[in-house]
Amino acid sequence: MQQINFILSLADANLILSQRNAEWCGHGPVLEQDIAITNITLDLLGQARNFYQYAASLVNQSGNMPGNIATEDSLAYRRTEREFKNILLCELPKGDWAQTVLRQFFYSVFCKGLYTQLLQGQDAQLSAIAEKSLKEVLYHVRWSGEWVMRLGDGTAESNQRMKQALQFLWPYTGEMFMPAGFENNEIDLASIKKQWLSQVRSILEEATLQLPAGNIFMQSGGKKGIHTEHMGFLLAEMQYLQRMYPDANW
Amino acid sequence: MTTIHQFENDFQDKIDQEAKIEPKDWMPDAYRKTNLRQISQHAHSEVVGMLPEGNWITRAPSLKRKAILIAKVQDEAGHGLYLYCAAETLGQSREQMIDDLLSGKAKYSSIFNYPTLTWADMGAIGWLVDGAAILNQVMLCRTSYGPYARAMVRICKEESFHQRQGFETLLVLSKGTAAQKEMCQDAINRWWWPSLMMFGPKDSESTNSDQSMKWKIKRKSNDELRQNFVDMIAEQIKLLGMTLPDPHLKWNEQKKSYDFGEINWEEFWNVVKGNGPCNKERIDARIKAHEQGAWVREAALAYAEKKNKIKTVSAA
Numbered sequence: 023m024q025q026i027n028f029i030l031s032l033a034d035a036n037l038i039l040s041q042r043n044a045e046w047c048g049h050g051p052v053l054e055q056d057i058a059i060t061n062i063t064l065d066l067l068g069q070a071r072n073f074y075q076y077a078a079s080l081v082n083q084s085g086n087m088p089g090n091i092a093t094e095d096s097l098a099y100r101r102t103e104r105e106f107k108n109i110l111l112c113e114l115p116k117g118d119w120a121q122t123v124l125r126q127f128f129y130s131v132f133c134k135g136l137y138t139q140l141l142q143g144q145d146a147q148l149s150a151i152a153e154k155s156l157k158e159v160l161y162h163v164r165w166s167g168e169w170v171m172r173l174g175d176g177t178a179e180s181n182q183r184m185k186q187a188l189q190f191l192w193p194y195t196g197e198m199f200m201p202a203g204f205e206n207n208e209i210d211l212a213s214i215k216k217q218w219l220s221q222v223r224s225i226l227e228e229a230t231l232q233l234p235a236g237n238i239f240m241q242s243g244g245k246k247g248i249h250t251e252h253m254g255f256l257l258a259e260m261q262y263l264q265r266m267y268p269d270a271n272w
Numbered sequence: 273m274t275t276i277h278q279f280e281n282d283f284q285d286k287i288d289q290e291a292k293i294e295p296k297d298w299m300p301d302a303y304r305k306t307n308l309r310q311i312s313q314h315a316h317s318e319v320v321g322m323l324p325e326g327n328w329i330t331r332a333p334s335l336k337r338k339a340i341l342i343a344k345v346q347d348e349a350g351h352g353l354y355l356y357c358a359a360e361t362l363g364q365s366r367e368q369m370i371d372d373l374l375s376g377k378a379k380y381s382s383i384f385n386y387p388t389l390t391w392a393d394m395g396a397i398g399w400l401v402d403g404a405a406i407l408n409q410v411m412l413c414r415t416s417y418g419p420y421a422r423a424m425v426r427i428c429k430e431e432s433f434h435q436r437q438g439f440e441t442l443l444v445l446s447k448g449t450a451a452q453k454e455m456c457q458d459a460i461n462r463w464w465w466p467s468l469m470m471f472g473p474k475d476s477e478s479t480n481s482d483q484s485m486k487w488k489i490k491r492k493s494n495d496e497l498r499q500n501f502v503d504m505i506a507e508q509i510k511l512l513g514m515t516l517p518d519p520h521l522k523w524n525e526q527k528k529s530y531d532f533g534e535i536n537w538e539e540f541w542n543v544v545k546g547n548g549p550c551n552k553e554r555i556d557a558r559i560k561a562h563e564q565g566a567w568v569r570e571a572a573l574a575y576a577e578k579k580n581k582i583k584t585v586s587a588a
Binding site: 071176179 | 319322323326329330331332333334335336337338339342343345346349350352353356391444445448449451452557560561564565566567568569570571572574575578
């Protein structure tokens, strides 16, 4: 069960961030970047599907849900906000372009560290998903990191917007490194945090931005199903057809 | 001395011999303008066309459908991009074209001024709207202006894929629950007539057609393409077990094609003039994206200039 919850937390985080980034599709600041953010949206959705499909197969093997067969769609569309295990960072509104690219950067650098560890783990299926995902994640880190630098060191306005995004998002970064009890002992969150801080610090410096100083209180709860108020609306929109027509196949 | 008249004759000869016209070749002003208008209008249609389908990305009913829809809308952005590039070869910047779209000076396909009300609309758009677009675009793969023709070859491959995906979306609905069947028929009812309108006014009322045919910008008339479309869809719909909302639709054995009813031309011209159900929303959405993206584009430019300066200084 712990392993299933862990995989679900990865699936949920990718799906929810994908859902948020998808809101840019058709509304990006310039056509090339509309395409880029949509590409990342698709990658995240693809990763979510791989994790959900694996989780579904484990649920079905476990026999915990007699009579019900778990699928990627039943896991994505038929669970409530209290059952979703994504970190809060992923569900926050997309905000402006500064908030979107900074959130992506924080998340992607974290995924880089996490997937690198999964790659070396005992679970062959997780390792395979991590290997495939890492190729995409490295691009996401590069793309979002470049945008952080561009906006931080661009104009006075873009710098100001990056500072606001940083102030808003920072309290949601700590949750990534807080264990929820379902991670297996191969995952070393402390070492992921160390690498994450080092890469984030260096890109922010390039961007003429600074890590927020002082002991900032970190928000958490997502991994345990305690979400922000944004989450209910996000799921209501995403799940509406599956909820409204429970007998239908699409 | 070469006269304008000789240039024009040489130009027409080239077209008659099926040679492509390239950006640096001499061309009549009107040829340049017609192509620029048509290609930029086509580019705008791709970009505005992202909106009605984008409307359903966050509500797609399964993860697979969501992925397919996102990829499709992204393809449209890509089409917009290379069509803008093709249009730029005629001497106008993308910024200018976008300004013309946002000011209302440039048009885009009226079909995107209709709302997407249910999930079945994603299928109906793929099957009917993309289906109608493909007939036009297959013809344009052989259009006389080289960059446009080459862009269309690539676009056609993706469009025919979209059309099949749209049909398959409807096929699943047509075999589904009663509610899904109803949704499917309703979407077909709403999209059928607007799709027929996509081919433009009747040949007898089309102002640009004759010259465009002579220059081989177009190779088939509006009415010819519309007839091809009706003949194709009237057969395909049998596989869905659905009907088209036209009591006059009937096979005509003599002309070996379908007869069909009269388009509501009053509605057609009104949507063209800006009175369609979503004209204002669509342009407002484009203006909003453009205005809210201004600071991002400025910052990217400022950053690139800074980096270039540093490079120049360190190279010196």
